[in-house]
Amino acid sequence: MSTKATRAPNRPPVLIRAGDGAHRNGPWSGSVSSKALGTDTFVLFARFDEVGSGPVLHVHPYDEIFVVKSGRAIFTVGGETFEAGEGDVAMAPANTPHKFKNLGPGPLYTMDIHLNGEWIQTDLYDPDAG
Template sequence: MTRTDFDPATVKPDGRPPGQARLFDPAADGPRRGSVEGIALGGAVTVLAYGTDTPGAGPRLHVHPYDETFIVVEGRARFLIGDTTIDAAAGDVLLGPAGVPHRFENLGPGRLQTVDIHHSPRWIQTDLDQD
């Protein structure tokens, strides 16, 4: 299928060079596998990698002043976004709207791996759960 969503002649390069950064080391341990802030690449989004093999494990309840898009790369997860509960599996994409508290957990069995896209050049977060 050929796509022609816009006329390329209407978009002028802004002079930024291409960028590259390493999101995570595949051999590293721990759930927060890594992050790349958009500002490091000259971009508008920050990307995080999260992975855990432990059922029930996941980030604590938190909130951002911007939207967050979640991509489930591997496994199954339960997302709690505001008052909504969504069970998701590999291949699913979810949206956490700005200002809405959210968290997710590994439903198991096996590994949960997500890529989380923060719609901000910097990672800004307030945790709502206490240790």
């Protein structure tokens, strides 16, 4: 098996400056569209300042990958619950209910990679929500 990387011909590299993507709405808050990247991947940069904050229970019809840039989170993916910290990577398979919350003590920064050309989300009833 070859480990040599190959690149599609006639496809230029892409650079999206922080002000146009990851920091468009303040530090580590924004997104980069699949159109801007020229791929079928949508990237969301999320910041949750308050302990306990995070997205509601939801599903996507595609896989989603989470990279914890800094902070600590408690993830629920399907029937599994686990803690993730700086540098950890988690994945929620397509059509699997998932959510995460900031465990603190400071802000939680994540990069959420949606393996789809557009962001499609269905929010769900969460029996754990107050």
